[in-house]
Amino acid sequence: MRRIMGLVVLVVFAVTSLVYAQGMPYKGVRITVALRSLPETDFIVSKLAEFKMMTGINVQIVTYPEQQLREREVIDVSTGAGAYDVLAIDSVFIPEFAKAGWITPLEPYLDPEYNVEDISAFVRGLLSYEGKIYAGPVYSEATQLMYRKDLFEEAGLAPPQTMEEYEEYAKKFTRPPDLFGVAMRGLRGNGMNIYIWSEWLWSYGGKYFDENWNPVFNSPEGVLATENYAKLLQNYGPPGVATYGWDDVQNAFTSGKVAMIIDATNFYTRIEDPTKSAIAGKIGYAVVPAGPAGRFPGNYSLGFAISAVGAKTEAERGAAAEFIKWATSQDIELGKALQANIISVTRDSVFNDPAFQAKFGGDWLTSTVESFKITDPGYRPLIEEWREIGDRLGIAVENVIAGIQPVQEALNEAALYAAEVLMRTGKLKK
Template identity: 40%
Template sequence: MSSKGSHSGWTRRRLLGRSVLAGAAVAAPSIVKGAQPTFAQTLSISALGKAKIDWQQFKGEDITVAVIPAGYFNNLIDVAGAFEDLSGVKVRFEKIPPGQIRQKILLDLSSKTGTYATHAADPMYYPLYVTNKWVEPLDAYLNDPKISDPGWFDYDDILEGWRSACSIEGKPYGIPFDGEATVQVYRKDVYEKAGIKPAQTLEQFVANAAKVHDPANRLWGAALRGFRGAGQNMYIYPSIFRAFGGEWFDPNKKLVVTTEPAVKALEWYVNLLRNYAPPGVENWNWPDIADAFGQGTVAVYIDAHSSAGVINDPQKSKVIGKIGYARWPRGPAGKRVTSIWNWSFPVNAALSERKKKATWLFIQWA
């Protein structure tokens, strides 16, 4: 993260990211250790060392970090050797699919075994984490000059929406690692041939899907996440729900999901997938959608912008150069309800005090 009045943090992140772009598409083993630093990483160590903290104060500690199989976490794994050299803390990564990581982490946190020092956390889970005191409040870490230098790591540099997603009652419990926004992704060539533009409304989105839907030639009109659960279809559906004017709670904080806007939102979602999505979409998450789009069998989808890394991967995609991007369509309520989301890193409250602080150094560095 960049510090106020300086671009040193952004340069660090950019340098580390660029050093591994060539290898980002190569899947790492399910359990890996930090790689040895490349020349670019070695250069970054001098910049990292400018923080006014003793990076070596927890030398000899080892931590395990759970992440999902994704390009941005592959990048982190590839450069983690630089952190090990800088701090003397050994880092072990475990890659767990999105559908399983939540359950595995809940078991670790609730049993207080402390297997994972930190993990790729879904923001939807922070209320549960905090209620049970499974993760550490991070304000004390941010304000401790022995382990934090606000002139080097400026927490307020992070977009407020992503910060608040990892906070409860204004107190931070996780540090965002990546940030995502949802976008409409479509096949430019297919749309141009059909004489249509990317949808400006959800009604038009369905009409576009119907016009290009051609399953006989292995082209389906649209796809959205269908797999049930937090971080699955509940990543995308709340935006549809709100775009139709749905409200989760009434003024008395009573759950209300059977109002007319709520019912119409659900009908729109179910009908789109039933009529224009590929068979089996009810079991699809974002990797399945991105893979299908990359193979040329889906004409349009709405999902995280980070999926662009898959559909533009020359090793996987057949549609490079044929991809267009557009904003979320408006709903009947007249709103574009684009979701923002992030994977973040909390500190496991079951760790020893020394390991907690070693984990905090890693989180700042990452």
């Protein structure tokens, strides 16, 4: 028996070294990738055959809707089931997953060919925890101002440069029920209203925490920021805006009933599509207006990370890393943009590519490149407690917009809750 085992080991060794010799160290390894269906991931999936030819790795894809993906992943890793080797993760949850030990740093697997420096700086920041990169970016966006060029030209106006101008123009363009000045996310959620509201917090000189992790977003600056955000939506937003998610903002804008929105740079594809948008070709793009403390475009990225629970062996981790490096490589990135018109660019080289510039030039490109340059990865705090704190804050902000609760009281409650959460994890001393 022992002799047979010895023989088997020998044969396996011989075969694997043969494979190594051919440059396919992970041939035959099976990995499972959990992701959500986006044009970006669909493009990657459509190219999987090429990846298999190159590496011999078998990739299985499991797709979930946006809302479910994170929950499925949390359940998978927290119970130790480990069904997935690669997890698609929203940038804001990288710290949570990394701190819990659910994902493995990608850094050791990166090679010069991958050219990590080419990934936009804020994206690298978003996908890192405690100085280490944990994920390769599949999708990136910043927030920018999108406005009705035709209406602005008619009124002889340039896009607003300051928050005051933004409000002034919003007022000017509000003529219900046909036109409203602005639409922005009101729906609660760390990735919904808080995603846009944070711009106001920073612009008015507020911040999330002080140096000892005391929540300070309920400071006078935070209150002023929230008041202004709520006022804009209440006075110049379409009815129901208090519960607007990004899709509602997009629909309201493309229906032609809204003059200005501030939302994701990747709205471009949809709002410029004449079959889906009544205002295609009439849209201008600009960096978000500046508040007293400056301009603060928001940011977000979706990345692929190696599951520490799913990829148990070094071979699986290696194969998973190969997949991530391939799926987020320069080639795939450029292919996405040029072949599939996907503009959620994650690499500077794509922005600099002449073919890309020829295809998507104009004020969208200038504004997006500038926004990518000035946006800060800490726009939403990169901490493992973020989701809980951000979601509770989202309720507070929605309450204010809907007129259910006064500003100070709503923010105080959220700050109290945030302090409790930070005390539980020990960040904030009691």
